[in-house]
Amino acid sequence: MSFLQTLLAFMVALGSLVIIHELGHYSVARLCGVKVLRFSVGMGKVIYSRKFGPDQTEWAVSILPLGGYVKMLDKREQPDVQLSAEDLKREFTNQSVWRRIAIVAAGPAANFLMAILIFAGLYVYGVPEPAARLRAPAEQTVAFQAGVRGGELVTAINGKPVQGWSDLRWQLVQLSIEKTSAKLELERANAGPSGGKRFSTATIPSSALGADDLEGDFVGKLGLALARSQATLGHVESGGAGQQAGLQPGDRILAADGKAIADGDAFVNLVRASPAMALNLTLLRAGEQLSVNVTPASIVRDGKAIGQIKVEIASGIEMVTLRAAPLQAVSQAVVRTWDSAILQLKMLGKVITxxxxxxxxSGPITIADYAGQTARIGLITYLGFIAAISIGLGVMNLLPIPVLDGGLLMYYSVEVLTGRPVSERVGQxxxxxxxxxxxxxxxxAVFNDIVRLVS
Known part of the structure; x- marks a missing residue:
């Protein structure tokens, strides 16, 4: 079932992006008066088609579900056919170079526009995401050495406001590609009855922000992770080690064997790593601090013994909702799309060098995997994924590689500069x-996908 969901999510995302891209070519071609013979979703043999409109344009579905194309009237494809005077006016190569540039550029432009509209719509609706509050890092990590101790909220990086966790990661990725250090501005609530807030900074050096593997847990390797809720017990299962030790719902675990417990995840990991080992827990119950001894039962899972006390542990994450007025949302969407496109180009340049x-x-397998994951999380996350892939498709098609839109634009740029088209031999x-x-x-890309899938 999961495979079918992933496949469906991938096909919906890819199909919508291909249609939008080709509609860009089609719409501008029609505006320029060029005759469109076929609009195909998919490549290869046509398996279904219908003709519509005064030009009887063929709208088709082809057998290979990757890509698509718009076929325009082009005398190069039928050199032996004598076109009428009317058709010659509407033939693609007879258009001015600027019209041809507009038609070819319209495909990638449509993908960028789609991303802007999706992002703007999400910003107006409101995007829930984890707050940029940090978990206590391990002592050997870069974050700990920079002064992060856990519980801090990152409010800005190098003076640029941080709106949420994804924004934090996004800014760090950009800085890693630019080989620039990151100065994190931190905010933390004061302990004790006086309350208030403390402000500090932590600087991640540029040497730690490598661009070697941004696809993996890039932020986690620095020691930056989302803060989890405190280790508070929920349901306590009857007959389990927790119930036998006297643990009750609502108990908050403060320490184990004298060592502080940072959050619910830390307590779960400790219990799992302690099969049949007695643990002395310090907990808070109704405002009173107590000491309880519990011995996790030893169970075997995947050939390995792990501890289990059969209690529910809260593991929530602080959330924020990012929302903007319509005009501000459009502005933010344009900036996000522009920054994403530039980042991808910079990254590609660094790979080449x-x-x-x-x-x-990454290739189609990784994209399909992400499509399935984001679709299972929810519609907002899935739409954000589609917007990101739409930007990637636009950038890829603008690369100056012959057979892509960018290659054709490169040829037309030469024609603008020299006053004559690129020769047919050079084109071939x-x-x-x-x-x-x-x-x-x-x-x-496929090799990388397979390696990621296996590992």
Whole structure:
């Protein structure tokens, strides 16, 4: 069932992006007066089609569900056919170079516009996400050495406000590619009855912000992780080690064997790592501090003994809702789309120059996996994923590789500069090179996908 959900989520995301991309080409072609012969979703043999409109444009579904195309009237494809005077006016190569540029650029532009509309809609509706509050890091991590101790809320990085956890990660990724250190501005509530807040900073050096593997747990490797709720007990199962030790719902675990328990996850990990080992727990119950001894039962799971006390542990995360007025939402969406596109280009440049690992190139298997994961999380997360992939599709198509939109734009730019089109021989040679390069990139991406899947 999970596989079918992933496949459906991937097909919906890919299909919508392909349709939007090709509608960009189609719409501008029609505005420029070019005759469109076919609009196809998918590649290869047509398996279903219908004709509509005064030009009897064929709207088709093709057998290979990857990509799509808009076929325009082009005399190069039928050199032996004599076109009428009317058709010659509407033939693609007879259009001015600026019209051809507009038609070709409209596909990637449609993908960027789709991302902007999705992001703007999400910002107006409100996007719930984890707050940028930090968990206590391990002592050997960069975050601990920088002064992070847990419980701090990151309010800004290098003076730029941080709105939530995804924004924190996004800014750190950008800084890692730019090889710039990150100064985190931190806010923490004062302990005790006086209350108030304490402010501090923690600087992550540029040497720790490597761009080698941004696809993995990049932030976690720095020691930055989401703060979890305190270790408060929920349901206590009858007959379990917890109930036998006298644990009750509402108990808050403060320490185990004299060592402080940071949060619910830390307590769960400790219990699992302590099969048949007595633990002395310090807990808070109705305002009174108590000491309780509990011995987790030893159970075998996946060939390994783990501890179990059969109690429910709260493990919540502080959430915030990011919301903006319509005009502000559009502005934020444009900035987010622009920054994402520029970041992808910078990352690709670093991969080409060897400054970043080739492992950062992802393919259809990883995209399908993320599509399934985000769809299972919820509609808002899934729409955000579609917007991000739409930006990626727009960027990829603008690369100056023959057979892509960017390759055609490169040819037309040469035509603008020289006053004459690129020769047919050069075009054919570029097409072969472009196909070879794309196939190589696809093989690398699929190989990376398989490695991630196996590991």
């Amino acid at each position: 060897g400054e970043a690992s080739i492992k950062n190139i 040679l570029g097409q072969r090179l472009g196909i070879g390069l794309l196939m190589t990139l696809m093989m690398v």
